[in-house]
Amino acid sequence: MERAIRTTRRGPLRWIRRIPTYVFLSLWAAFAIFCVLWIIFTSFKTNRELFANVWALPTRFVFENYVKAWQVVRMGDYFINSIIVVFASVALILAISTPASYVLSRFTFVGRKLVTNIFIAGMGVPTPLLFIPLFAIMSFLHLINTLPGLIVIYTSLSIPFTVYLLTGFFVTLPSELEESAVIDGASEFTIFSRVMMPLATPGIITAAIFNFITLWKEYMLALVYISEPDRRPLSLGLYSLSNSMQYTGDWVGLYAGAVIVIVPTIILYIVLSERMIEGITMGATKG
Amino acid sequence: MYRRAKKKVPIIILFLLPAAIFYSGLFLLPAVQAFWYSLFSWRGFSDTKVFVGLGNFVELITRDENFWFSLRMNLVVLTVGGVLTFAFAFLMTALLSSGIKGKRFYRAMVFLPNTIAAVAVATIWGYIYNPRFGLLHGFFQVLGMEKLSKTTWMAPDKAMWSVLVAMVWVWIGFYTVLLLAGTEKIPKSLYEAGRIEGANRFQLFTRITIPLIWDVIAVAIVLWTIGALKVFEFPYAISGINPPREIWTVGIYLFIMGFGKRNPVYRLGYATAIGVLMLIIVIILAAVAQRLLRRETIEY
Numbered sequence: 001m002e003r004a005i006r007t008t009r010r011g012p013l014r015w016i017r018r019i020p021t022y023v024f025l026s027l028w029a030a031f032a033i034f035c036v037l038w039i040i041f042t043s044f045k046t047n048r049e050l051f052a053n054v055w056a057l058p059t060r061f062v063f064e065n066y067v068k069a070w071q072v073v074r075m076g077d078y079f080i081n082s083i084i085v086v087f088a089s090v091a092l093i094l095a096i097s098t099p100a101s102y103v104l105s106r107f108t109f110v111g112r113k114l115v116t117n118i119f120i121a122g123m124g125v126p127t128p129l130l131f132i133p134l135f136a137i138m139s140f141l142h143l144i145n146t147l148p149g150l151i152v153i154y155t156s157l158s159i160p161f162t163v164y165l166l167t168g169f170f171v172t173l174p175s176e177l178e179e180s181a182v183i184d185g186a187s188e189f190t191i192f193s194r195v196m197m198p199l200a201t202p203g204i205i206t207a208a209i210f211n212f213i214t215l216w217k218e219y220m221l222a223l224v225y226i227s228e229p230d231r232r233p234l235s236l237g238l239y240s241l242s243n244s245m246q247y248t249g250d251w252v253g254l255y256a257g258a259v260i261v262i263v264p265t266i267i268l269y270i271v272l273s274e275r276m277i278e279g280i281t282m283g284a285t286k287g
Numbered sequence: 288m289y290r291r292a293k294k295k296v297p298i299i300i301l302f303l304l305p306a307a308i309f310y311s312g313l314f315l316l317p318a319v320q321a322f323w324y325s326l327f328s329w330r331g332f333s334d335t336k337v338f339v340g341l342g343n344f345v346e347l348i349t350r351d352e353n354f355w356f357s358l359r360m361n362l363v364v365l366t367v368g369g370v371l372t373f374a375f376a377f378l379m380t381a382l383l384s385s386g387i388k389g390k391r392f393y394r395a396m397v398f399l400p401n402t403i404a405a406v407a408v409a410t411i412w413g414y415i416y417n418p419r420f421g422l423l424h425g426f427f428q429v430l431g432m433e434k435l436s437k438t439t440w441m442a443p444d445k446a447m448w449s450v451l452v453a454m455v456w457v458w459i460g461f462y463t464v465l466l467l468a469g470t471e472k473i474p475k476s477l478y479e480a481g482r483i484e485g486a487n488r489f490q491l492f493t494r495i496t497i498p499l500i501w502d503v504i505a506v507a508i509v510l511w512t513i514g515a516l517k518v519f520e521f522p523y524a525i526s527g528i529n530p531p532r533e534i535w536t537v538g539i540y541l542f543i544m545g546f547g548k549r550n551p552v553y554r555l556g557y558a559t560a561i562g563v564l565m566l567i568i569v570i571i572l573a574a575v576a577q578r579l580l581r582r583e584t585i586e587y
Contacts, residue, residue, distance in 0.1 A: 021382045028379075029396035035411045036399070040416075040420075054420040062374055100306035103299050114301070124569055126517045128538040129562030132545050133317035133324060139332060155311035159306055161382050188298045201434045217404035220519050224546065242410060243528045257497050258410040269402040274393045276402070281468035 036266065043255040051253055065256035069241075073253065076258050077230070078237035085147055085233050086215045087264075089154040090208055093162055096155070098204060100278050101166035102196055106178070116167060119205070122160030138225060145228045153225060162207050169203030170196070209272055210279035213265055230233050234261050293341045325560035331553045333482065338398075343560035354561065358568075359537035360447060360522075364454070364536070365515035365572075370549045372511070376462035381492050383463070398460040405520035412453040413525060441526070446533045452523045458514075458519075462507055469503030470496055478557035505580040512572045516565055537565050 042050060043065055044090065045058040070076040104116045134153065135144070143149030177199070181191045197204075219235035226232055243255045269276060325343055327336035347354050379397055383390050401407060415422040418439045427436035440449040456480035473496065481491045497504070519538040526534055529548055 005507050016386060018385070021385060021387055025379075025382060025387070025393045025397075032399045035415075036403075039411055039414070051420060054425060058372065096305035096309060099302035101303040107295060107299055109296070109299055118315075119306070119310060122310070124402075124513050124573060125314075125318055126513070126538065126569055128519065128541045129321050129559075129566050130314070130317045131541065131562065132540045132559045133320040135311065136320075136332060137317060139311065139564070152309070156309040157496060159310045159314065163306070188295070192312040193300075213402060219404065219406055224542070235357055235406050238404070238410070239524055240525070242406065246527055254410060255414075258407045261407045265402045266403070269395075269399070272392075273398070277394070277398060277464050277468075281465055282359070 005082065036262065039255050039262070040259055043252060043259045045252055047250065047252050059271060065129060065252050066260075068253055069256040069260060072137075073237070073257060074229075075237055075257050078232050078234045079260065081231060082216060082234035085150050085154065086212060088147075088151045089158070089215055090211045091210055092151065092155045094160045094204060094208060095205070096167055097159055097162040098197070098200070099192065101170055102165050102192060102200075104163070105167040105170035106175075116163075117194055119163040120160055122157075126275070127157065127220065135224065145226055145231060147231055149185055150222060150225055150231075150233070153221055154218070157221070158211055158215070162211060165207050165210070166200070166203055169206075170200060173199050186228070206275055206279040209268070213276065215263055215267065300332065311528070321562055321566075324556055324583050325563045327556040329554075332555065336556065339556070341389075344564070347564065349559060352446070353535070353540060355539070356532055357537050357540040360534060360536045361516055361518060363447065364518055365512065368451050368455055368515065369511055371373035371451075372458045372462055373507075375455070375459045376466055378469060379459065379463040380466040381488075383467055384496070385488065394464065399465050399468065400457040401460050408453070408457060408523045409521055410525035412449075413441075415453075416449055443531050443533045446526070446531055450480070450525060450534050451523070454521050462511070465507050465510075466500060466503060469500035473499050478568045501580075501582055505577070505582075508576050508580060511574050512576050513569055516572070517571050537561060541565070 041057055042054075044061040044063070046062055049056070049058060070079075100119070104112060104119070138144045138149050138153070141149070143152065172198070177195050178191060181195050186194070217235060219233070219239050220234040222233050223239065225238060229240075238257050238261045242254055245251070245254050314499070324336070326338060326340055328339045328342070329336040344521075381393055405410075418424055419439060421440075421524075423438070423440065424436045427433075427438075438445070440446075477495050477499075478491055481495055488496065517538060518536045519542070522534040522536060523530055523539050523542075530539060535543070541558050541561040544554045544561060545550055549552065
């Protein structure tokens with residue numbers, strides 16, 4: 001009897017009861033996909049075509065919008081700026097946060113908990129608090145309006161979350177290999193680079209992807225510390241493009257610019273979505 | 288698990304040093320300096336600072352209508368935005384964890400807006416809200432609702448809610464993914480047991496899922512509180528060079544007082560005082576949230 005009831009619940013009846021769930025989730029997904037696809041298709045239209053019928057697909061694919069965005073609006077230069085700034089920042093963040101996180105999570109010493117908390121407390125600090133004092137420091141260092149300046153700012157402001165993520169990851173690693181390396185008389189550097197780093201690679205990659213996406217998207221700090229048009233990263237470039245839109249009215253050009261910003265992270269997301277989602281949740285769900 | 292630090296002090300220092308230098312020089316130092324600068328009237332980086340004590344704070348709290356106006360936006364995000372975001376995130380979590388096919392695909396699509404730069408999200412919503420050719424315009428036209436189709440969604444009286452809806456759309460994805468990760472750690476046997484006891488899906492969710500992911504919910508709410516006070520990029524991007532006061536947040540107001548919109552303002556001490564107030568509000572709200580959410584962790 002019990003079994004009979006269970007089978008009906010698992011059978012077609014259950015599937016029918018789930019239709020509202022599928023409809024709701026599919027509509028939600030369709031909206032997100034539509035937003036991205038619409039902007040991509042429209043970026044290949046002319047402004048005249050856009051105003052004639054916003055829903056129609058482009059009659060022929062106009063690449064001029066991209067040529068214009070890439071060269072005239074200089075999104076090409078901004079793209080290169082972003083590549084330099086984001087890659088250098090991510091490399092620097094990992095180079096300094098990994099050893100620190102390793103020590104904070106695998107050694108015991110006086111003040112370990114305090115130091116960890118000080119690092120992580122930065123996550124709660126609203127970034128605008130730092131705008132002006134950091135501006136003064138950066139101009140003292142002659143790093144205002146420079147790519148290296150933006151790199152060090154991105155690096156230091158990314159430390160709290162990265163340390164949070166990596167200490168959470170290092171704590172979960174097994175200690176057998178580490179212990180046998182100690183017994184074998186390996187030096188601390190060998191233990192770190194040959195034993196712990198390989199074990200921690202998944203966590204380090206997750207941190208790299210997370211920081212890459214975050215910094216690629218970032219434009220608030222760039223807005224504060226970069227006023228020289230030559231040095232704009234891509235998202236700041238899109239911001240100024242959308243401002244000048246108010247005078248030019250070149251909508252399709254704006255959409256082409258937006259697609260140039262969106263595509264790298266979307267591609268990364270398609271390839272690595274599981275990893276990225278893991279990065280978001282690793283800290284909050286503790287392991 | 289932890290190793291003793293005897294004779295390891297040089298290693299510990301060496302490994303911590305690079306991160307410590309960056310973090311203390313370019314994060315802790317400016318954060319502490321902010322408190323000092325907030326006590327000055329300072330009209331430009333090369334200008335001399337004039338000590339005014341708590342004058343900036345007195346002006347902000349008693350006389351500055353714009354400050355309260357922008358704080359209101361943050362509080363609307365915190366409360367209205369919070370209720371909307373968490374209601375949808377819980378709904379999504381319940382639906383996605385109900386054993387449907389294609390869970391990973393739907394989860395990826397819900398999270399998708401989070402992978403797009405806020406400026407580009409603003410471009411997308413600029414299209415959706417466009418009164419001449421936007422998505423909502425087209426949608427209401429198809430339904431034959433001419434009047435609604437001509438709505439200027441970014442007009443001052445509606446801008447705050449339009450911006451909020453767009454931001455909530457993005458945040459739902461983030462918090463769904465967070466809550467869902469919590470539910471994935473709950474053993475299936477608990478649900479089996481609940482079902483045998485005759486609980487329906489709603490009861491399973493409120494009696495098993497929520498208590499067991501309580502620590503994740505607590506983290507999510509603290510993150511939400513910090514995030515709501517930080518809001519900057521989306522509203523600033525969607526409104527162009529001269530954002531209307533209706534969508535100012537405290538962060539945006541700070542930026543305007545510090546660096547100006549079209550023309551520089553350079554009230555540097557005053558702007559920094561806004562930042563100090565932001566930090567104080569975050570600390571108070573996070574402490575309140577943590578106290579309200581404190582609860583025995585359930586081991587399973």
